[in-house]
Amino acid sequence: MRLSQYFLPTLRENPAEAQIVSHRLMLRAGLIRQQAAGIYAWLPLGYRVLRNIERIVREEQDASGAQEVLMPTIQSADLWRESGRYDAYGPEMLRIKDRHDREMLYGPTNEEMITTIFRDGVKSYRDLPLNLYHIQWKFRDEVRPRFGVMRGREFLMKDNYSFDIDKAGATRSYNRMFVAYLRTFARMGLKAIPMRADTGPIGGDLSHEFIILAETGESAVFCDRDLVDKDILGRAIDYAGDLQPLVNEWTAQYAATDEMHDAARFETEVPAGRRLAARGIEVGHIFYFGTKYSAPMNAVVSGPKGEPITVEMGSYGIGVSRLAGAIIEASHDDAGIIWPESVAPFRIGLLNLKPDDGAVSKACNDLYATLRAKGVEVLHDDRDLRPGAKFADMDLIGLPWQVIIGPKGLAAGKVEVKNRATGARSELALDQVAATFA
């Protein structure tokens, strides 16, 4: 993409309404624009990031055996009356009436809807386990929408729902999601720690929130420091096998959000030097809730002897749009965003330092064409601007690599390559660039 033709409305000044760094940078780097409180439009650069996050989430869900569907955003109130949640949900639910005065709502989550889809389509225990997910916009009329996309009212969530015939099966489904979540967040360069979360009236220990440590996080969290650096990506995963030992490894040490925190246990179980009391951002949440919806909504299959079995369910959420902000909270510096390669809107920023120099422009155009032909995503800053402004914009938008071409280097057949994360600069022969990045 040529920057001279790209819609990238960056801001020089810090927007007054943004209290935290990710919100400031998302506005300044031209990723999003607010349309109403907690409701955002995604501009080209931001939308590329959002799609990359979505792609990683989707790849890991598919690898775990979950199947993608797409449910609507608008739901009927009657559906929620079946589970008894229509009245219970409260003012976070956006309630709407259609022209026939029928009560509708903008979905804040989809347990009810998926349960009806399941009960209509699955009749036998032989069809289980089943795990269905979608990536769809949600609406929650949050009391205090803030921090940009981190606590929006309209936000993109990946949510899935598992169906099993018994608790043992449901635990296996839960473990698959547990491991898929570890991998998903790690692939985005995040250190997300699974922490015990409240299971409400269901009880048990099958609820975890996945938390990124950040000073601006809204939850107080407590954990063993050893959990921060555990690596999942180096581990071989067999989703058809027994994942319990792996899950045990990640749950053996103390980690709890404030609602579940037990100060006495924390002090007994975690040596003083490893006690981490911090703040965190909830980027995902997995939850086993048994027959909470299947019982009132009659999601029943027939068992091996024809007996009726009320299915055991779990639900699993990831804040896809929240992640864009969370990744920035975890990865930025004073100059701007530092995108991990996996979610970066482009891999390379190509800077033409002297657009009115024919040789420099030719070198840039040729390199741009070669990289694109090799499938490398490049944002080519061909604008008629002074170098300082180009450097500042490129640092602000945070592409992982900068390839800088100016008259002096070019005369010697060289370009400069800068790594945005480390700041390390190196010289490369112009004819080596394509091979280095392809």
Ligand code: ATP
């Ligand atoms: P929170 O505690 O932050 O209000 P939640 O516990 O209400 O979140 P869940 O119902 O567990 O949220 O939804 C699954 C995921 O959706 C959350 O882990 C979070 O990443 C994301 N999410 C929830 N609410 C919002 C929101 N208002 N804006 C952006 N993402 C959200």
Ligand code: MG
């Ligand atoms: Mg909430």
Ligand code: MG
């Ligand atoms: Mg929560």
Ligand code: MG
């Ligand atoms: Mg939650």
